[in-house]
Amino acid sequence: MNKFKIFSIAFLASVTSGFAQDVNAAKKAIDAEQYENAKSILKSIIKANPIDGRANFILGNVYLIQTVTDSAKIAFQRGLAGTDGARLNHIGLGTIDLDNGNTTAAEANFGLALKDTKKKDIEELIAIGRAYTYSTKPNFKKAIEVLNKAKLINPNDAIVQLALGDAYIGDKNQNDAYAAYRNAFQFDPTLLRAKMQLGVLLKGAKSYDEAIKSFNEVIALNPNYGPVYRELAETYYKWGRNKPSKSAEYMQTAIGHYEKYLSLTDHSLHSRMRHADFLVLVKDYKALEAEANKMIEMDKVNPRIFRYLGYSAYENGNVDLAIKSLESFIANPDNKVIAKDYMYLGTAKFKKGLSADGLSIDSNLYNSGLSDIKKSIEIDPASVEELNEIGKKMFTAKLYKEAIPVFELGTTNPEDKNYTEDNIYYGLSIYYSNTKKEVKDIVELQKADVAFEKVSVASPTYLDAYIYRARTNSMIGNDELTIKFYETYIAKISEKGPEELAKPTTTKKVIESYNNIAASYANTDKAKAIEYLNKTLAIDPTNDYATKSLLKLK
Structure with missing residues (x-):
């Protein structure tokens, strides 16, 4: 999921207008992640006083949380004309500058705010x-530097400590983050986000049971504090990923906690999108499709909904809707396209192109899908790991020619978790695709041989790699290498002793x-x-190939 953003704004001490209570209510709504409620409160304040600087600044930050930058900018510019809290809006504009990569303009705006x-x-x-x-382009060390200046002025300010904790997490300084959050909660025991963040640190350290205990302590203080249920959901999700035996149980628990979180927000489009992101993680595509349709009822034109429709339609068997939705989403220049968008689109085209009998695939859809998958890897090289399952489905369906480029993409980085298996399947796909050819593709087969060699290097105990190399070189017509790799296999398998040699699968390979x-x-x-034929007959006296070959040779 995208990094959660929340602006905990504690400026109430300097609020002198008659709207102090309303501003405080808006801040509480933001902390509870009830953004539509917060916006409604803030808009009421601004309606009464359009140039209320502080209300505009807080509203602009809500829009930034919801990634509605244009509306945020309007709020900040309007707030500059105010009196109370007007200069804070320079910081809002500076945040937009940072997001755009313009640090010079950002620093100029921050300078105006501090003037x-x-x-x-x-x-x-x-x-x-x-x-x-x-x-979106953070500078955590700079954040720590600035916040430490505030800490020098008031070391016991809870909000300063909370902000420092967040910056330290970004800077991967878990110890100082823990101390800052602990201090924040000690200075203000009503600041539940600080206590919740202590659990977030435990979750990040994979101490899932301790994190859950910490979150339950927050619930004991306030069972209606919504964000803690989101954290519980994400903790159970990660725990389930790391504990396969409990995966199904923990995923269901995670979904339950996320539903509780959603019930405590304002069911805005933003919170529903966060819910949809979570449903993608836990792979609950039926619920994702239902959520996407609810979002369409709320906003028929929001482009991000097409992502969720595309994902859920594919997983629920509607490839036409998946392709249409994802193409609509990707075509919109305002959308931030991620690797998964192209991966889903590519695999949907593969699925649509598959013939009814599963024995062939439409070449145009295949080539278009492969192009999309390559775009996915360009955006995020780690997404190549998802291709292993796609390639194996093609291999199982004997679509060897189509499987070759898919597995080839996974054979370039030895650090990928499927590197060894991708090389095996890449080589085998080439080998089996050539069994159908009258004229063998020697260049392709040599690539298969290289792939099997990589397997031997990456996994020296995987002895079948020598069998595959021998078969490949036999198909190439290289007798010398064929003999070499078969003999290497026999020598290495013999080192394992009589018990291994007695296994039926091993005996079959030795005879081969x-x-x-x-x-x-x-x-x-x-x-x-x-x-060598006599060695075969010593193991299998009735072996037909050895018996007939001996007669011919004699």
């Missing part, structure tokens, strides 16, 4: 620190090795050929 501040003012420093932390070595020697060294 004429009093020595004991810290709200501007907190807001700048948070801007550096939550920008002896017979093929004999065949390779037949035209150049009859004595050697006879020697």
Whole structure:
């Protein structure tokens, strides 16, 4: 899921207008992730006083959380004309500058916000620190530097400590983050987000049971604090991923906690999208499809909904809708396309192109789908790991020619988890595709040989790689290498002892090795050929190939 962004704005101490209570209510709604409720409150304040600087700044931050940058910018620019909290809006505009990669403009805006501040003012420093932390192009060290200035002014300010904790997490400094969150909660025991973040740190350290205990302590203080249920959901999800025996149980528990979280938000489109993102993670595609349709009822034109429709339609068997939805989503230049979007689109085209009997695939749809998959890998090289399952389905369906490029994409990085298996299937796909050809593709077969060699290097104990190399070189017509790799297999499997050699699967491969070595020697060294055929008969006295070949040689 995207990194969660929340602007905890604690400026109430300097609020002097009659809307102090409303601003406080808006802040509480933001912390509870009830963004539509917060926006409604803030818009009421602004309606009464359009140039309320602080209300505009907080509203702009809500829009930034919801990635509605244009509306955020309007709010910040309107807030600049205000009096109370007007300069905070320079920080809002500076955050947008950071997101756009314009650090010079951002620093200029931050400078304007700090101009004429009093020595004991810290709200501007907190807001700048948070801007550096939550920008889409964050600078955590800069955030820590700015927030430490606020800490020097007021070391016991809970919001400063909370903001520091968030910046330290971004900077991968877990110890200082823990201390900051602990301090924040000690300074203000009502600040539940700080206590919740202690559990988030435990979740990040994979101490899932301890994280759950920590989150339950938050629930004991306030059972209606919505965000803690989201954290519980994500914890059970990760625990399930790391504990396969409990995966199904924990995934269901995770979904239950996320439903509870959703019930405590305002069911806005934004919260539903966060829910949809979670459903993608837990692979609950029936629920995802239902959620996507609910979102369409709320907003028929929001382009991100097409992503969820595309994913769920594919998983629920509607490839036409999947392709249509994902193509619509990708075609919109305002959308941030991720690797998974192209991966789903490519696999949907593969599925649509498959013939009714599953024995062939439409070449146009296949080539278009392969192009989409390559785009997915360009965006995120790690997405190549998803191709293993796709390639194996093609291999099982004997679509060897089509499987070759799919597996080839997984053979380039030795760090990929499927590297060894992808090389095996890549080589085998080439081998079996050539069994159908009258004229063998020697260049392709040599690539298969290289793939099997990579397997031997990556996994020296996987001895079948030598069998595959021998078969491939036999198909190439290279008798010398055929003999070499079969003999290597026999030598290495023999080292495992009589018990291994007695296994039926091993015996079969040893006989294959002896017979093929004999065949390779037949035209150049009859004595050697006879020697290996006799080795076969010593294991299997009725072996038809060895018996008939001996008669011919004699």
